[in-house]
Amino acid sequence: MPLDTSLLGLPGFRIVRWEGIETVRIWVCYEGPVECPHCQGQKLRLKDTRERVLRHASMGLRPCMLILKTHKYRCEGCQRYFNQRFPGIGAWRRSTEPYRRQIFVQHQEGISQKTLATRERLGSATVSRWYQDLLDRKLRERQNDPCPRILGIDEHFFSRKDGYATTFCDLGKRKIFDVTLGRSEKALHPYLNQLVGKDQVRVVCMDLSTTYRAIAREHFPKALIVTDRFHVIRLVNQRFLEVWGQLDPTGRSHRGLLSLMRRLPKNLKPQQEARLREYLKSHPAIEAVYAFWQKLGRLLRIKHRTARQCRRLIPIFLSYLQELRSSGFAPLRQLGETLESWKEEIVRMWRFTKNNGITEGFHTKMEMISRRAFGFRNFQNYRLRVRVLCGS
Ligand SMILES: [Zn+2]
Structure with a gap:
């Protein structure tokens, strides 16, 4: 690559001379081919010559x-x-593409519109217009992306005015596929109807939401629905903690004990384990519930299994369900009913490793995007930013 090209970040230009200490001025001329933009003709007659002054990417500071x-x-x-016309410079523009990209990157990395505008002597509307332009262009590049093979569906809060939004995550490639407003069947219908390549979706991962399940069955007929391990285990834990609260309200409100009960036994230090064992020994009813809770949890955390291994696990799971549904505690009976209605989707978890933990991580990132912009009023602006920043 010629030195001039790599210095300027623009192809085909030659540096004639330069000067300046505060501001660097570079005189350049273009040495690439020139052709008529209307007919691509190369036979041209020179009519006039002038100088164009363009803002270019900064040299250091x-x-x-x-x-x-x-x-x-x-x-x-x-x-x-x-x-x-010149490559890397738009018609009528007074700045080069590398400079616009510089402003885009700086704004994206957290320098506010106002600071950038003052420092670069630009209008603050210019900063936001350039930013939006580049976002638009990046989005257009991946406009016709087909549906992902492994899709994660989850909801997240958008704003008090517009309520919740649904996230579609490409779990295989670990990126956001899209976000859309609403979480009910009615709200999501128009969006899902226009989606292309729905047949390509093989697996849909979701929390225990019957709405999402109905949507997935209707719109992704060739996909297997799998529950999300994180949400299933969270539900199990909630129900068991409720039962504990019924059996021993004072113990349940003790924060130290709560932390011991919620932790996986293998993560307990010997001293903590001894303390928990002592507590459980003095409450035999809770001890029995705790043992069952851990047994169920271990079963739900299984992954990477072959179909044959799964077949051996299914009777165990069914017997646990039976035990739950005939339990003397209302929260456990309720849990039994829920798990019963999701048993196929839960059993599939053993075969897969991908889960909506990825989506949950993106929700944190999306919250940061929203906060950095001091919240979005317009969902489409938010969607644009999320798709570009979390989608590649
Ligand atoms: Zn022509």
């Missing part, structure tokens, strides 16, 4: 200006006049 010699031509082929 110093602002940089390009002074570019540009020509006006007449095409001998089609007799039309035109001003010379």
Whole structure:
């Protein structure tokens, strides 16, 4: 690559001279081919020459200006006049693409619109317009992405005015596929109807939401629905903690004990384990419930199994369900009913490893995007930003 090209970040330009300490001024001329933009003709007559001054990407902390010699031509082929065009510089623009990209990156990395505008002597509307332009362009590049093979569906809160939004996550490639407003069947219908390549979806991962299950069955007929391990285990834990609260309200409200009960036994230090064992020994009813809770949890955390291994596990799971549904505690009976209605989707978890933990992580990132913009009023602006920043 010629030195001039790599210095400027623009192809085909030659540096004539430069000067400046505060602001760097670079005189350049273009040495690439020129052709008529109307008919691609190469037979041209030179009519006029002038200088164009362009803002260019900074050299370190110093602002940089390009002074570019540009020509006006007449095409001998089609007799039309035109001003010379250059790669990396838009028609009529007073700044180069590398400079616009610089502003985009700086704004994205957290420098506020106002700070950038003052520092770069731009209008603050210009900063936001350039930012939006580049976002739009990046989005257009991946406009027709087909549906992912492994899709995660989850909801997240958007705003008090518009309520909840639904996230569609590409769990295989670990990126956001799309976000759309609403979480009910009615709200999601128009969006899902226009989606292309729905047949390609093989697995849909979701929390225990019957709405999402109905949607997935209708719109992704070829996909297997799998529950999300994180949500299933969270539900199990909630119900068991309720039972504990019924059996021993004082113990349940003790924060130290609560932390011991919620932890996986293998993560307990010997001292903590001894303390928990002591507590359980003095409450035999809770001990029995705790043992069952851990047994169920271990079963639900299984992954990477072959179909044959799963077949051996299914009777165990069914017997646990039976035990839950005939339990003397209302929260456990309720849990039994829920798990019963999701048993196929839960059993599939053993075969898969992908789960909505990825989506949950993106929700944190999306919250940061929203907070950095001091909240979004317009959902489409939010969607654009989420798709570009979390989607590649
Ligand atoms: Zn022409």
